[in-house]
Amino acid sequence: MKHCLYLIFFLALAGCGGGSGNGSGTGGLNGRPANAECVAFSPSADVRLTPVAGDLSFSAPLLMLQHPSLDNIFYVVQQGGIVYRLDTGANTRSELVDLSEVYPLANCEECGLLGMAFDPDFASNGFVYLSFTEQRGGITSYVARFESLDNGRSLRQSAAGGLLRTNLLEQSQPFANHNGGHIAFGPDGLLYIGLGDGGSADDPGNRAQSLSTRLGKILRIRPDGTPADNGVSGSVPEIYAYGLRNPWRWSFDRATGDLWAGDVGETRFEEINRITLGGNYGWRCYEGFERTSNSCSTTGPFTDPVAAYGRGDGVSVTGGYVYRGSTMPALRGSYLFSDFGTGTLWALDPQGDGSYQRRTLLETGYNVASFAEDRDGELYLVTFQGLFRIDPVLEETELPQRLSDTGCVQSNDPTQPADGLIPYTVIEPFWSDGADKTRYFGLPDRTTIEVDASGDFRFPRGTVLVKNFTLDQRLIETRFYLHNVDGSWSGYSYQWNDTGSDATLVTGGRDVDVGGQIWHYPSAGECALCHTSAAGNSLGLEVAQLNRNFTYPQTGRTANQLNTFAAIGLLENTPTSAQRQTTLTRSTDTEASLDARARSYLHTNCSHCHRPGASTQSAMDWRITTSLSQTGTCETEPRNGNLGQTGAVLLRPGDAENSLLYLRMVAEREVRMPPISVHVVDRRGAELIEDWINQLDSCN
Incomplete structure (x- = not known):
């Protein structure tokens, strides 16, 4: 029996499978294909999210408390x-x-x-x-x-x-970032305050290690503001613990009184710490369990984190709570936490030897800003997409291990899409370490797509997006992005076997040598790094990318994709004429202007993260609709380091060698952009951005 996957790929797969299709039949397809097989379900998970006050909207909510x-x-x-x-x-x-x-x-x-x-x-x-x-x-x-x-x-x-x-x-x-700001009363009746290290990159003032400043610390005071009896030798009196970069959400275990904190990392590791009086948690000498390259006069002793994770799993930890509720007994005593960038919800499960084992509970697809705990010990998520209670699952469904069992491909030939999928293409493709891609989406029957005010496609729940990756004409990966029934998004990858007969589900991220090139299969959490809700989740499925002709293999006809979608009844509302006027340019089109090519490249490869409301801590905005002077880059000092190049800024007109926008594209893998496809430098794209910057005489 085939499984139903929600894959989300949006455009028109011509009348495959004799679908009944509503619409006039004009455009590239004869009608809308029926699709009962390739639809998303809630994948196997330990928990589910139940919306709280779903009819109300909130703007950048950071905290909820009862x-x-x-x-x-x-x-x-x-x-x-x-x-x-x-x-x-x-x-x-x-x-x-x-x-x-x-x-x-x-x-x-x-x-x-x-x-x-x-x-x-x-x-x-x-x-x-x-x-x-x-x-x-x-x-x-x-x-x-x-x-x-x-x-x-x-x-x-x-x-x-x-x-x-x-x-x-x-x-x-001293700087605009790393302000911390969380406050909470402890079981001792005292007020605890978390402050970051003061900002910039690598803690240039060594403030987290200095006991003469409150920055980079957990502080403890009495309710009237006077210092508590902290007694940390040689420190300002408010200091309870130190050596923290930016403690973002921390809490007390209601059963034991232990203080658990998430500490946001620099470029390599995010930390979970158990904070004790007088503890030194290592920053800027240590990040995670590893020594940094920063000079550090402090010799410790340092307290190791309880757990740490790298950039393959997330970019900005959000601390949570030790679960002490009653509705999910299997999680009782486990510490739940998340990541603002990926939205992955994890548990740290206590082991018999006193250590903790991290496991994934759910890929939420949301920007998780904080957790909340009610008086019964039940937990909630506060996200930029809404408020949710964490509940036990109603039933479990496992993802198919083989691609041929997903219902999204032909069972007798998994290299071909199922009849209910619709193929599409984009004007400017995202860089993927040199791979070629084909794209499809599966839309549940009797559902439609909303085109929002920004031109992004908003897909109904149950949608499945599918993308095939090939290197040297060899199929190596099929990637799914699912709009689950609970409203979350999650991504999964299937790795093709050497014979090209089928593909198997990849658990977590994986690097594989493919014909001498290292190919990275992303984890589910990594997918959320790029597929931000601010960018509409589906990325390339937007008016600016789709407003082009496509030859549909089902009919052999060439037609505009937007016109085809409208003709077969896929769109709840059609794009406006103003939205159609904003169309990207192929970056390899040498007949087009250098500015149009460069801005289209940056829109595709950068703007999903660098735009208002996205997951990055940077204030850059690389949407094609944003004027260069408003991108927040021109002569702007970097917040997270200059790659060791003194005087470098985000963008300096006429000087690519001192513009981090270009330098990040050719930097070492750990700090290269874009953050996922980093094994192979996009030399052509880097040269394009270099040439574009060098010919700029201003940002006006």
Whole structure:
């Protein structure tokens, strides 16, 4: 019996299999093919996500926490400054406060409203604590105490009409990134505060190791702002633990009181640490378990992380909680955490020898900003795509081990797509270590695709995207990207055997020698690095890429792909004339302008991550619709290092050798861009960007 996979490939596969197709039959296909076989299901997983307040939208939510005494009341903290009071029972919300209306909140990528906590005695004193950054000349981090007189419906105002505010901690920030900002009360009734190392790359001020600054630390103070009895020898009194780069979300185990923290890495490893009083967690001397190349006068002793993972699994850890709820007994005692870039949800399971084993629970496809825990110990995910409760699975379904069993290929010839798939092509393909690609998508019957305002295709749940990769005319990989029934996206790869008769499912990432070239099969988490929700998840399936002719093998007819999709009834709404005017240019088209070719290349290879709302910490925006002066690159200092080239900036017109945009393309593999296909440098593409930069005389 064939399995149903959700693959998501969007364009038109001509009337394969005699589908009934609605539409006029104009364009490249005779009608829409029927597709009951190649549709996505929820793959085997230990948990599932249940939407919370799914009818409400939030902008960059960073935190959710439950009211200290009310069952259905949660608070959602948005980076821009708003705190919502959410009633999950009634699915309604009200605004507790908007700090941006009363304070000059800093609006850099890692600034804004970053943390919130309730006083352990909130029922009697009404104290609420907020952590945020303000722009007053420079960037300053504050932890301040406010007061609510109505059980958390509003914050008390001062006699002058502003918020009644008591600053407990004030810390200037030398750079715009690594602000940390999470706050929480521990079981000891004291307030813990996490601050990053102050920013830039490699902690240039060695602040995380210095005991004379609060940066790069976990701090502990009393509720009135006075230092607790931390007793870390030679340190400023607030320091509880140090040697941290950017602690992003940490929590206390409600059963043991242990403090668990995720610490965001530089270029190699993300860490999970168990924080103890006086502990030194290594940064900038160590990243993960390995010594860095940074000079480091501190000799330790250093505390190793509980676990670390590399760039193949994610780019920015999001710390979570030790699960102590009752609905998922198999996870009780395990530490759950995620990654903002990939959305992978992991568990660290305790082993008999005191170590922990990491395992994947779910590929969510979301940008996970934080976790939340309710009073019963059940856990929630706070993502840029919505709020979710983590629940046990209803049933398990395993992915087929063989490609021929997926229902997405011809069972007697897996090299050919199933009848229900629709082939498509793009104007400017993504660089994939020199491989050629063919593309298909499977759309569930009686569903349609929405074209959003940006021109991206929004696929219905159950969609399957399929891509075949060939090197030297040899089929080496078939890659699926599935829009699962719970709304998440997940990617999977099948590796072809030497005879080309079938392919088998790849578990995790894998490097294989293919004819003398190392080919990388990405893990499911790596797929999410590029397939960002900000870019519509499906990447090449957008008006700017698809507005071109294609010869359909089913009919032999050549027609515009967008016209064909509309004719056979695939589109919920047709692209506007304005959207059609934004069309990419093939970067190899020497008849086109150098600017059009370069910007199309950057849109395809960079903009899925470098755009507003995407997973990168950079503020660059390489969408084709963004003017060069607004890309955030011209003469801009890098946040994450200059590859050892003093004076290099993101983009310097007329000087590619000092432009990191070009230098990253030809750099060592660990720091090369794009981040996935990095075994082979795209020499032609690099030369294109080099020539384009060198002929620029300005960014205007």
